[in-house]
Amino acid sequence: MKTRQVYLVDDDAAIRDALAWLLRSRGIDSRAWSTAESFLADYNSAMSGCLILDIRMVGMTGAELYDQLLALGCAMPTIFLTGHGDVPLAVKTLKRGAFDFIEKPFNDNELVDRILAALQQEENQRGLDASRTQIEERLATLTEREQEVMACILAGKLNKVIADELQIAMRTVEVHRAHVFEKMKVRSAVELAQLMSAYRAGKPRQ
Amino acid sequence: MKTRQVYLVDDDAAIRDALAWLLRSRGIDSRAWSTAESFLADYNSAMSGCLILDIRMVGMTGAELYDQLLALGCAMPTIFLTGHGDVPLAVKTLKRGAFDFIEKPFNDNELVDRILAALQQEENQRGLDASRTQIEERLATLTEREQEVMACILAGKLNKVIADELQIAMRTVEVHRAHVFEKMKVRSAVELAQLMSAYRAGKPRQ
């Protein structure tokens, strides 16, 4: 099981070193990169933790790197460090989902608190993602007919009504219904309804 | 039925007039205040629409007014106008829920687009709030026993299991169950499960 890390990207070596030292003193694992390009080349979706990005860097900026990572499906919470007052950029980046903005020079405790919060959020999100994946895997096992019957079940329809609508025997509805419960690993229509409600509530993820 | 309005608060008369004119030319109703204090004195929860606040004003600032309004339970989307680059304040206010930050001088079309989006969001939120209120009213009609039985239903338990746990007859469970469905205005356990799932998913609102 991989450990969470804090990924630091800043072209200022002093900042990188200071941050790495700070995090080590708090027992937090970290790795540093001096350019956005080098981090991007190393990035892979197995990375787990949070990002600390300097918003302005030589070459690709932190904001541009963030856009690239979003496009790659990276969901790690991202904290931006900024030394300039650029409100539109801060607003835009926050609205795109950045976790936080912290101005240099920063307060050590404040930054570590935000980092811990970001790590916690990432952990929570990973759990949610795992659940979603599991539900999706179960859904993928359903035949077309089973999906149709499931939709009717979730619409609260009686088996005989489903049978009428799909023009099949009630016995067949029962068979498909039993398969749906089995494949979705639920024991009742209530449980199925709750599972699918939770799944759909967490769906907006694009 | 009250109409939605845009509420303008800015100590700069030229801005207020220009905004009012702009909105009128787009067929959007608005009202203006020159100080945060005067708006706060007039505020009431029946106001519907969105807010445009200048972030810095003589006396109470836009940010301070926003905090006050939040404390009063105001849910109108709030767009801040700012002429200075104060990133921490922008970040803090956005994280508190502000709808957007726009720097002066602003682009007319951009601002109107954001206002229309804010009005739409407020409309959607009103609809959600109305639904929540309705559900809460129905929940309030349930007796303690009915609430207990409902919890068991939502846990997917059979009537006979509920009867065992609550140490009552199955017939009594059926009576309470029927009352729960009637009062919650649902026709099945599935429908009840979905109603409560949606309600609980939208609960974090404090």
Next chain:
DNA sequence: GCCGCCATTGTGGATTTCCACAGCCCCTTT
């Protein structure tokens, strides 16, 4: 005392859900 609300329970019967056992047909893969 009367009334309304709440909780509880029983009887009898209808409807719905669930499923073991059994079977048929079509299509695809080995």
Next chain:
DNA sequence: AAAGGGGCTGTGGAAATCCACAATGGCGGC
């Protein structure tokens, strides 16, 4: 050809849900 998957169906019977009709008892308010 045989096996597996999917869809479909029937029989018989048990379990679960639903409810009209009926009733009792406790509590609080008028």
